[in-house]
Amino acid sequence: DSGVTQTPKHLITATGQRVTLRCSPRSGDLSVYWYQQSLDQGLQFLIQYYNGEERAKGNILERFSAQQFPDLHSELNLSSLELGDSALYFCASSEQTGTTNNEQFFGPGTRLTVL
Amino acid sequence: DQQVKQNSPSLSVQEGRISILNCDYTNSMFDYFLWYKKYPAEGPTFLISISSIKDKNEDGRFTVFLNKSAKHLSLHIVPSQPGDSAVYFCAALRNYGGSQGNLIFGKGTKLSVKP
Numbered sequence: 001d002s003g004v005t006q007t008p009k010h011l012i013t014a015t016g017q018r019v020t021l022r023c024s025p026r027s028g029d030l031s032v033y034w035y036q037q038s039l040d041q042g043l044q045f046l047i048q049y050y051n052g053e054e055r056a057k058g059n060i061l062e063r064f065s066a067q068q069f070p071d072l073h074s075e076l077n078l079s080s081l082e083l084g085d086s087a088l089y090f091c092a093s094s095e096q097t098g099t100t101n102n103e104q105f106f107g108p109g110t111r112l113t114v115l
Numbered sequence: 116d117q118q119v120k121q122n123s124p125s126l127s128v129q130e131g132r133i134s135i136l137n138c139d140y141t142n143s144m145f146d147y148f149l150w151y152k153k154y155p156a157e158g159p160t161f162l163i164s165i166s167s168i169k170d171k172n173e174d175g176r177f178t179v180f181l182n183k184s185a186k187h188l189s190l191h192i193v194p195s196q197p198g199d200s201a202v203y204f205c206a207a208l209r210n211y212g213g214s215q216g217n218l219i220f221g222k223g224t225k226l227s228v229k230p
Contacts, residue, residue, distance in 0.1 A: 002158060033217055042119075042204060042220040043159070056217055090158055092218075103149060104218060106158030 003027065004107035006091050012113045018079040021110045025072055025093030031055070032074040033104060034066055037088040049074055081114045088112075118142050119207050121221035128228050134192040136224050138205030141186065145207040149218065150179060150190050153202045162203075163190070195228045202226070 003026035013019055025032050030051045035043040036059075045058035049068035060066075063081075068074045078085060088111050092104035120139045128134045138148070146167050151159035165172040165179045165188065172179050178191045192199055202225045206218040 002160065004158070035218075035220075040222070042121075042222040043206075043218070045217040045219065048217050058217060092158075103161040103164060106151075106160070108156070108158045 002105040002107065004091060004093050004105050006089075006107035006110050008110060009108065010111050010113075012115065013081060014115055015081055015083060017081050017114075018077065019081065019112065021076040021078070021089050021091075021112075023074045023076070023091030023093075023107060025074070025091075026105055029093035029095055029105070030072065031094045032068055032072070033092040033094075034060075034074070034076050035090045035092065037090065037109075038084075039087075043090060046076070078112070083114050086112055086114045117221075119205055119219050119221040121205050121224050123224050124222070125225040125227070128195045128226065130197055130228055130230050131194045134190075134195045134199065134226055134228065136190040136192075136203050136205075136226065138188045138190075138221055139186055140188075140207050142207070142209070142219075143183075143186065144209050145219075146210045147208045148179070148181060148188050149206045149208065150177075151204040151206060151220075152199075153204060153223070159204055192226075195226075197228050197230050200226055200228050 005024045033048045034046040037043045046060040048056040066076045088109045090109045091107045094104045149164040150162040153159040181188045202223045204223045205221040209216045
């Protein structure tokens with residue numbers, strides 16, 4: 001158990017809909033990262049938040065947005081969903097500074113299926 | 116343009132023998148390289164990392180070798196065990212001014228260790 005929690009575990013929805021994925025980082029971790037893993041693809045970085053502020057953006061679509069709240073949990077909002085958005089979405093957290101191994105701790109993921 | 120490449124999608128090894136997983140990268144600015152292991156229906160878990168200033172890091176049965184001139188790293192597992200069967204992701208990271216950047220992942224290599 002990494003200490004990172006993600007809800008829901010599975011999500012099935014229709015095209016055009018909007019969903020929200022939730023992540024709670026490890027206790028004490030200030031940084032939250034979101035990654036997308038599509039079929040046959042590695043994990044693609046979407047966005048990073050540090051202590052409530054956006055720190056870095058990757059290949060995140062304009063239809064997607066995220067935020068990190070004062071209690072450090074984060075939400076990833078996906079709107080106007082398309083079939084191609086079906087994927088595993090992972091959240092990871094890290095201390096941001098002072099980490100020896102620079103590792104990020106991953107949650108179990110949310111599997112999104114768009115029908 | 117893929118900055119981190121794992122050219123072997125799968126590898127099959129006999130129990131007790133050595134498993135060698137390879138990874139190539141293109142960006143010479145990466146500071147750290149990490150290996151993650153992923154079981155089905157779980158998030159990736161950190162295995163081992165290496166700083167760009169080192170050429171070898173060892174942790175039990177796992178050793179990572181870095182060849183900066185070739186922009187190549189490899190993960191050796193000796194001896195391989197059936198429980199090592201999983202997908203292994205190579206990842207690279209570039210830190211900015213002491214704060215951690217996002218991970219850039221390869222597409223993974225599925226290792227099967229046969230009893």
